[in-house]
Amino acid sequence: MELTLLFADWLGKPAWMWLGFLGIVLALLIFDLGVLHRENREIEVRESLLLSSVYVSLGLAFGGFIWWQLGPESGMNYLTGFVVEKTLALDNVFVIALIFSFFAVPRIYQHRVLFWGILGVIVLRAIMIGVGATLVSQFSWVLYVFAAFLIITGVKMLWIGDKEPELAGNPIISFLRQRLNVTEGHHGQAFFVEKQDPLTGRLRWFVTPLFLALVMVELADIVFAVDSVPAIFTITTDPFIVYTSNIFAILGLRALYFALAAMIHRFKYLKPALAIVLVFIGSKIFVADLLGLEKFPAALSLGITFAIIAAGVFWSLVKTRDDTHPA
Template sequence: MESFQTIGSPIMWGGFIAFVIAMLALDLGVFHRKAHSVSFKEAAAWSAVWVSLSLVFNGFLWWRYGAGPGMEFLTGYLIEKSLSVDNIFVFVVIFSTMKVPALYQHRVLFWGILSALVLRAAMIFAGVAMLERFHWLIYVFGAFLIITGVKLFIQRNHEEHPEDGWLMRTARRVIPSTPHFDGQHFLTVENGRKLATPLLMALMLVEASDVLFALDSIPAIFAVTRDPFIVFTSNIFAILGLRSLFFLMAGAMEKFTYLKVGLSGVLVFVGAKMALVDVVHLSPAVSLGVIALVLGASIVASLVKARNTPPHAPGSETSSDVSRDTAAPAKS
């Protein structure tokens, strides 16, 4: 039975968790104490903050533990960050179809991502424990990622409709709800009854989408490292920056035509790396280079196509239009 080592001491674990709690408290208690629409400038600033903090932490690992753990963290962070972009496509659809005003979108994402932190921590430790006991699961995870990557490529132009899924249909039957918003509250009272507002329904969809995406992203990082501390910290840094990334990119998602092609390529690559782990051994530097090349090529190809495509093709609705629609309050 293989035993996995970790660079994380109890002090490192405690310090990192305390840092995350402090940043979340600062975010909600100071910078977003009052509900407001997140501007592009604010989103860009917060994105720069989270990326900078991630790179500083990466530099610390590199200095303290050497190039191996440092490269593993950077590769894992890039994988998680790129795969989290797929969440943004779904978030745009959720907020648009449920007509969530831009004023309250940050609140939904904050609580959705807070629960995602707890969920991913549980999934990471469960995954490490299972791989430690059952080595053959590495091949299952690898095959799953390859299949997921191929499926993502085939369905790259498929429109998402999470509001029509079984989760939302079941929730509407089980949870008394109202189609009317009550400020930034998840629950309201109408005619003496406590009802769920559309914000709570949107939160449920955000959390459900993260569960689905975690099924891809957690196994993917195990192709790079199985050190629980590196897996956990790279995941958390990617998730913490997801909200600002959403507000930064939501209005320009239509420009990234080939991004899902790149993401599917990353999934197939890391899946093959896991499936062939006992045959082919790639260094973290090679993995990082391949992943960066695939993602970079898909982004460059997308921007080239966007530049050569008329901005208002007949019959096409851009993500900018969608994001503007979410800013309009729902009519009661």
């Protein structure tokens, strides 16, 4: 009976594949919080790069498993999705750094916000991907809507350029400050503290700026998911590949953040490259129709996507090689 359940179909794949993936994610989260960062401390750039390389290696290794288990096309679709999602996650670092700067979050507590933020991402992406998979399975034309949205988003990103989001007058932050009791400063790593109300003298619960930073990080991911979820669905509609490539790309974001935050200015041309990738991914479905193809070749899609992103990273490093401080 137990073996039958393990091989039972769940969203197009046997249950043991989903359980194995979720087991890996759970083990990584426990190892991260319970072993590597059991005590609050600052994460140095060298440690950040090392941990990030481990997460990237695990993500690629899982792609190798998919290639072996499900075939070359599924493997290439996973790798394409992983590369795109990883690049979108890198773009997310720019916004997270801005949020931490706005709320003056000490570096020693930033990992705590990122850890709980990642847990929220895992749940939110599961919900959004589940909804997306249902829509695509019921209404195939939704893929064309996703594709058109990606093209528009990519063009908009190219048009806006490096314009940063404005947090000082953000209506969500204003709303939270008006509706919640917020402390003036940070209270260590606490999201909530109990203290005397200055007006009544009674003990009341207050939220800290660290909690507001967590809320904004979660909201930022929702905004980025609006781009990333349609992007991966135009690459593949397989829920297993969609979700696993998303989560493996995001899992290493915490580790990579502390290295990238110190050299964000070196990736000046990453966003334009990402915009071009979104336009390319969105246009694939229309190109395939024009050429009379069932779908755009997975190998060609992976090659073009990787080439665009690699060119953006290379050109950024070349053009900013003499820069020592962010512009």
